[in-house]
Amino acid sequence: MFQTHLNNIIMKGTKYASMLAQIARTRWRPEIQYLRQLINSIAFPKMDYGTIIWHRPDDYRRSSITFQISKLSSVQRQFMLAITRAFKTTLTPVLTFESGLMPPQQRLASKILTTITRMKSTNRSHPIHYWIRKATSFIRRVPFFQTKL
Numbered sequence: 001m002f003q004t005h006l007n008n009i010i011m012k013g014t015k016y017a018s019m020l021a022q023i024a025r026t027r028w029r030p031e032i033q034y035l036r037q038l039i040n041s042i043a044f045p046k047m048d049y050g051t052i053i054w055h056r057p058d059d060y061r062r063s064s065i066t067f068q069i070s071k072l073s074s075v076q077r078q079f080m081l082a083i084t085r086a087f088k089t090t091l092t093p094v095l096t097f098e099s100g101l102m103p104p105q106q107r108l109a110s111k112i113l114t115t116i117t118r119m120k121s122t123n124r125s126h127p128i129h130y131w132i133r134k135a136t137s138f139i140r141r142v143p144f145f146q147t148k149l
Contacts, residue, residue, distance in 0.1 A: 002054040013075035016043040021082035035083040057109040072104035
């Protein structure tokens with residue numbers, strides 16, 4: 001459904017990762033904290049823009065969600081390899097720990113929770129509350145059926 005948006009994110013992320021790798025390979029080699037700050041302040045906001053619409057943090061049973069997370073993880077892996085200067089065969093959890101970056105699923109869940117908190121904490125007269133009530137009233141309630149098993 002949001003495949004074109006995901007492809008655009010992957011393209012942007014790959015472009016930013018190659019730029020960051022060029023910065024990290026320079027002679028003056030910036031420290032890892034400054035490279036991490038570049039990623040968190042420039043690359044991730046550009047990549048995460050609009051993901052709160054299609055990402056569902058607790059729904060990992062669907063193949064589309066796992067596909068999206070694996071694509072975002074592969075882009076983030078390029079960032080982590082660039083800032084840590086690790087070998088390509090280094091495991092992703094090790095790179096995550098060494099780089100200090102949050103995994104994509106946690107980063108997106110945090111962004112969604114921040115957005116929801118921001119929307120819910122606005123004044124009651126704000127127009128967003130009408131749309132929140134409208135969206136939550138259409139939540140389907142699945143009836144509970146007892147089986148004979």
